[in-house]
Amino acid sequence: MFGGCGRRAAREPFVFCPVDGSSLNLTDLAGIKGFGSVGTRSGGAVGLKVISALVVSPRGVPLGLSGQVWWARSKQRAQKHRSQRPPAEKEIWHWREAMEQTRQTMSVHAPHTRAWFQLDREGDAWPVLEQADAGGHWFTIRGNHNRRVILPDGSKTYLRNLLDRQPVLASYRLPVSPGPNRSKRAANMQIRACTATLDFLDRRTARHFTKTLHAVLAREANTTPAGEKPIEWLLLTNRPVDTEEHLQQVVYGYSLRWRIEDFHRTWKSGACRVEQSQLRSKESMVKWATILAAVAVRVERIKLLSRKEPDRLATDEFSAAELRAITLLRFGKAAKQHFSGDVIPTLAQATLWLAQIGGYTGKSSGGPPGSVIIARALHEIEIAVRAIEAMDDSDE
Numbered sequence: 001m002f003g004g005c006g007r008r009a010a011r012e013p014f015v016f017c018p019v020d021g022s023s024l025n026l027t028d029l030a031g032i033k034g035f036g037s038v039g040t041r042s043g044g045a046v047g048l049k050v051i052s053a054l055v056v057s058p059r060g061v062p063l064g065l066s067g068q069v070w071w072a073r074s075k076q077r078a079q080k081h082r083s084q085r086p087p088a089e090k091e092i093w094h095w096r097e098a099m100e101q102t103r104q105t106m107s108v109h110a111p112h113t114r115a116w117f118q119l120d121r122e123g124d125a126w127p128v129l130e131q132a133d134a135g136g137h138w139f140t141i142r143g144n145h146n147r148r149v150i151l152p153d154g155s156k157t158y159l160r161n162l163l164d165r166q167p168v169l170a171s172y173r174l175p176v177s178p179g180p181n182r183s184k185r186a187a188n189m190q191i192r193a194c195t196a197t198l199d200f201l202d203r204r205t206a207r208h209f210t211k212t213l214h215a216v217l218a219r220e221a222n223t224t225p226a227g228e229k230p231i232e233w234l235l236l237t238n239r240p241v242d243t244e245e246h247l248q249q250v251v252y253g254y255s256l257r258w259r260i261e262d263f264h265r266t267w268k269s270g271a272c273r274v275e276q277s278q279l280r281s282k283e284s285m286v287k288w289a290t291i292l293a294a295v296a297v298r299v300e301r302i303k304l305l306s307r308k309e310p311d312r313l314a315t316d317e318f319s320a321a322e323l324r325a326i327t328l329l330r331f332g333k334a335a336k337q338h339f340s341g342d343v344i345p346t347l348a349q350a351t352l353w354l355a356q357i358g359g360y361t362g363k364s365s366g367g368p369p370g371s372v373i374i375a376r377a378l379h380e381i382e383i384a385v386r387a388i389e390a391m392d393d394s395d396e
Contacts, residue, residue, distance in 0.1 A: 001294050002101070005055050005064025014114040016056040016253050017066060018260035019098055019123070021091075022050045024268070024275050024289065034282035036072030047275070048285060049073055050089070051098040052334040054260045054297070055115070058306055062259055062301045065293060066115070067101030069094045070286050083203040085132025088125035089280070093316055095119070095128050098379040104134045114138060116239065118257040124236070129211060131240045140254050141236035143215070148199040150210060162232070163217045166192040172251075174220075174231065180380060187231050188223045191216060191247050198236075214241045216250050261299070262371070267296035271375030299375045302351055307368055310348030314339075321392070325384035326353050357381060 009015045023038040038047040071094065075174045087093055091274040099117055119128070121144035132139035170191040179183040189361035197212045214237050220230035234386040235254055241247050250295050267274055270294040279285045300318055314323055323345070329336035329352040338353075339345060345353075352360070358377030376377035 001064065001290070002066055002105045003109055005066050006105045008063040009055050009057075009066075009113050011108065012057055012110075012113055014058065014116055015063065015110075016058070016101055016118055016256045016259075017053055017115045018056065018118045018257040019053045019095060019097070019102075020120060020257070020264070021051045021068075021122070022264050022268070024050065024285075026275060027278060029128065031056065031279055033285070034072060035285075037075045039074065041075070041077065041113050046075075046108045048282065048289075049094075050289075051094045051294070052260065052263070053098045053102045053117075053231065054263055055102075056256050056259050060256050060259065061304045061308055062263065062297050064297055064301075066105045067098040069097045070072060070225055070292065071099070072282055086204065090127075092122075092125045092127055095123055095125075099128075099132065100134075103137065107135070109223045116140065116253055118254055118312065120257060126202065129198075129200070129213075129236070130209075136235065138239045140235050140237040140239065140250055142254065143236050150197045150199050156199065159198070159215055160217075162194055162196060163215055163234075165190050166194050166217075169193055169318050170247050171358075172248065174232065179229060183228060186227070188222045189218050189222045189231070189251075191251065193217070193241050193247055194223075204351055216241060216247060218251050237241060250323035260346050263293075263296055263300055266371040266375070267293055268301055271299055272296050289358075295375070295378075296371075299371050299378070302354075302374055303369065303371055306348050306351035312347040313344045314350035317386075321385045321388045322381065323350060324356065324388050325381040328349060329357050329381060329384060354378070355383070374391045 024047045025038055025045050026035055028035045028046050033049060035046040038049065039045045049071050052065060054061040055066045057063055079100045080223045082142045102115055107114055108234070117132060117137065117139040119141040121142045123141045124144035129141065132141065146158045149157050149162055150161050151157060174187040174189045175188050176182065176185045193214060193216045195212065196215050197210050200209050200211065216235040216237060219232045226229045233254060234252065235250055237250055239246065239250055241250060266272060272295055274289050274292045277285060277288055279288055293360050304314065305317060326341045331338055337343065350368055354377045355373045357380050358373045360369050360373045
């Protein structure tokens with residue numbers, strides 16, 4: 001699975017790589033499956049924890065998973081406070097492992113492609129920042145702390161104070177959807193940036209060390225409704241930010257971190273429903289969940305690629321047997337008019353026909369085909385695909 005992702009990434013000069021964690025809430029009434037605690041320990045829920053690394057093209061289309069780390073959290077609280085435990089004994093270490101898996105995937109299958117890691121605020125921890133640029137790859141991590149900065153003259157300040165003193169280098173309009181405590185609007189976003197030497201402290205050993213990187217602050221100005229907080233992203237990156245285009249690319253890259261949230265939704269509840277499995281061991285669950293993760297990525301890829309590159313040939317994403325099954329189930333006897341040796345549909349056309357098999361009704365469905373419809377349709381054509389492949393084998 002990781003190798004296929006790497007080979008697709010090899011076509012690009014760089015790829016975005018959102019990294020994020022999630023929990024699978026699973027059933028284990030007898031307590032014999034090897035699962036661990038998830039959520040709050042007082043809640044008593046059990047399951048597995050996982051960190052996934054998703055590779056996304058510069059156009060925002062998922063290419064596959066490049067790394068995945070699984071573990072079962074102990075049901076007992078650690079005896080030592082987290083500040084007194086070495087990083088390798090903390091869950092933050094699994095973020096490093098997923099990133100290292102990605103580096104290995106790229107080095108083997110896409111040695112000339114740079115990974116650009118995208119991490120949310122949970123990744124703003126010194127064990128991650130310390131090695132995030134290993135191998136010459138880029139990273140962007142959303143800041144969660146107002147970190148100490150050492151200035152060129154040796155004096156110290158804090159990162160937000162330093163950024164507030166910087167001039168506005170770029171601006172853009174951000175469409176904001178309505179939500180809890182958030183009004184619909186077009187936010188006026190201003191970007192400031194600076195190079196900063198951050199002062200890190202390992203509280204367990206009292207070791208100080210520094211790392212110089214770029215800080216980019218995108219903050220809403222003059223369009224925040226009364227009673228709401230301005231939209232703000234504080235981003236830490238090693239990507240050069242010498243031009244306005246670079247700054248906008250940093251912000252755009254971080255916006256694609258949401259692709260991994262879409263993957264989690266499709267994997268867990270939207271289409272694959274991985275948490276409904278009743279498998280009886282941790283090992284079996286990980287294998288099945290990994291298979292469903294590949295399915296979820298494919299669903300997201302078809303969904304987004306059909307929207308962003310609709311004129312691509314359908315054969316780029318669907319096998320010949322799948323296209324035969326789609327056209328047969330959609331058009332019956334007229335199938336050859338839509339797919340044959342001389343007629344190949346576009347990806348947008350094939351995805352629409354697939355979605356219609358799954359129950360898509362066009363505009364009344366609320367928008368273009370989504371993950372649930374596409375996943376349902378892929379399941380619908382599965383038996384037809386297997387029958388077509390069996391017939392092709394018998395003809396040889």
